[in-house]
Amino acid sequence: NxxxxxxxxxxxxxxxxxxxxxxxxxxxxxxxxxxxxxxxxxxxxxxxxxxxxxxxxxxxxxxxxxxxxxxxxxxxxxxxxxxxxxxxEPRFKYRGMHLDVSRHMYDVEFIKKYINAMAMLKMNNFHWHFTDDQGWRIEIKKYPRLQEVAAYRDSTLLGHYNDTPHQYDGKKYGGFYTQEEVHEVIAFAKARHINVIPEIEMPGHAQAAIAAYPELGCTGENVQVAMKWGVFEDIYCPSEETFTFLENVLDEVMELFPSKYIHIGGDEAPKTQWKTSDVAQQVIKENGLKDEHELQSYFIQRMEKYLNSKGRQIIGWDEILEGGLAPNATVMSWRGTNGAVEAAKARHDVIMTPTSHAYFDYYQSENDDEPLAIGGFLPLEKVYNFNPIPQELNDEEAIRVLGVQGNVWTEYMTTSEQVEYMAFPRMLAMSEVAWSADENKNYDSFINRVEYFHKRLDEMDINYANHLYEIEGTLNEN
Ligand code: NAG
Incomplete structure (x- = not known):
């Protein structure tokens, strides 16, 4: 103190x-x-x-x-x-942690705890994933149905989404952060030298918004806020109505967030509905676009232009490369590192978040008794040994790699304790990837620090996957 x-x-x-x-x-x-x-x-x-x-x-x-x-x-x-x-001094200027609050939501106290842990680890960007198919979690005053409808789902899938038949819990789930709460979190983070980057997803992962305002979709039909996990075909239609909606939403978002970067998603947008939509096809024709991928590009570039005109920069998931990259965009490379290589070679900034090393929703152990997770396997050592500069980049291109980020998608994290369990101690490993010079990194010496770090987490009342990292004989010698 x-x-x-x-x-x-x-x-x-x-x-x-x-x-x-x-x-x-x-x-x-x-x-x-x-x-x-x-x-x-x-x-x-x-x-x-x-x-x-x-x-x-x-x-x-x-x-x-x-x-x-x-x-x-x-x-x-x-x-x-x-x-x-x-x-x-830090190796990278962007040292981030992400948190998905759409699939499951956590109270403001927890968000602050998460930010506190980041600050202790000298991380400086909190990527707050507010909107997705399963819930819209940021208050937008101009659109009350986002709070009344999009913020709640009627039921939630039980078990893994690959299990069949699907079973649901039958309970209404949801909520949202008021602008006042968001403001409070931003101030809390700022005092700890952490910038908060809001993510408003488009054109995909938008089913919750479309449930509230069906006119934003291409079919005009009523849909529900999604109750299971996955990729959904109900995406925003590239209509003037949608662009107006998104601009108005972003106006309120920009009013709240001082961040230079605004994340606009861009991932996993199936083009099925655009293929058969008159509105979408018309936009393709009028703008001389080749196909629906170029239409996605047109969509993102148009939103980029809007945000740039207000002095902001966009970040998008690596799908924003498909069909042509928006001129000033920063790419978050998540499907491996190819997106990063392509973007850096095209002189765009990139942030490394590949599933292989940065997805903390993956299992951290192969033990049978691990709590349910999305799949995949990402042990602590692999996070620690992540080299964020893809080999294909020369020195000049490598400068484009702003840094790294751990992602915490929360389909299977029903409580904040579970978020902590998945995030710690892997966040510690990621913080060293972000901060330490390559030549100073050594896993054996790192693992010796983990125990001390766990004591600090105890002090902070943060849960972690302690049983996985008891390394006999190596700890406590000093
Ligand atoms: C991807 C999705 C995300 C999901 C996660 C689970 C990105 C950019 N998109 O399929 O919505 O929660 O993986 O690991 O990660």
Whole structure:
């Protein structure tokens, strides 16, 4: 608390604390530290000196300093800090965690807890996945049916979506974050140097919105908010009505979120309905487009133009490459790394989130008694050993890789405890992928830090997959 208060008072000012006193923590502004998020810590028998050239750098220094201290600071009367010199800076400028709140929703207290853990790990972007087929979770005042209809589903699938026959729980499920709550979360994150990126999905994963406003779909027929998981054919129709709706939604979103980036989805949009829709075919004809893939591109580019005109940049899943990439888009490469390679070679920024290394909804162990998950297998070690720069990129292209992100899709995470179980300790591994220079990474040394980290999670009342990482004999030796 002391350190956090200290920073709170320091932040936003040109800080310069009194010098030469002994037994103090000195925070010094040093513009020779060129990395905006970098810092140094020097401790000797007199003082601890932190140097940074930005508030963020100082904040990260404090996180590191806290890690040199006992976990239960409040019950500690004497603290020993080793005499050390640390010079540190991040490898990547984008260090993200994603959370899907559509499939299941978690209260604001939990969102803050998640953000707190990210801050401790020096992550700086929280990707908040608000909308999907199974629920619309951000309040949009202009469209009350998003709150009344799109935010709730009548029932939820029980068991795995590949199991047949499907069974449902018969319970109404849902809710949404009010704009006030969203505002509160953004402020909370900002104080921890975390930017919040909202995702409003288009043109696919839109069934909840279409359930509220059937005119946004191509068939005009009534649909329900989805009750099971998967990919659905009811996607936004590329009509003027849809564009107006999305622009109005994004206006409210931009009013709330200061983020330079707005995520507009773009993944998994089946073109079945566009193929038979007069409206969609008309747009194809009028704009000289080749097919429905180019129509998807047209859709995304049009939304990009709108957001760019308001000074924002779009991020989209790698499907936005199909049919031509929007000129200023950043690509989130999730289906492996091919999307990243193609985008970086075309001089677009990319963020690496491949299913192979970044999907924390996959199983983390092959034990039979793991709680139900979507499938796949992503153990801690594999996350840790992720090399985010695809081999196919030369140095100049590699600069386009802004960073990495762990994704937490929540089809099977009915409670926040389950989110924690899936996210930790894999988030710790991802934070090192994001921050540490390649030559400083070593799994054996990392696994020794995991136990300490688990104690911190205990202190923070965060659940984790502890039983999977008890490594006999290697821990606790120091
Ligand atoms: C993908 C979907 C997502 C789903 C997840 C499950 C992306 C970009 N899209 O199929 O909606 O929840 O995988 O692993 O990941």
């Amino acid at each position: 002391f350190l956090n208060n200290f920073l709170e008072h320091a932040s936003g000012r040109t800080w310069k604390t009194k010098y030469s006193e002994t037994n103090s923590i000195i925070l010094e502004y040093d513009d020779s530290i060129s990395s905006k998020e970098g810092y140094s810590i020097e401790s000797n028998e007199h003082n601890i000196t932190i140097k940074a050239s930005t508030d963020a750098g100082a904040f990260y220094a404090v996180q590191s300093l806290l890690q040199l201290m006992p976990v239960d600071l409040n019950n500690t009367t004497e603290i020993h800090i080793p005499a050390i010199t640390i010079k540190d």
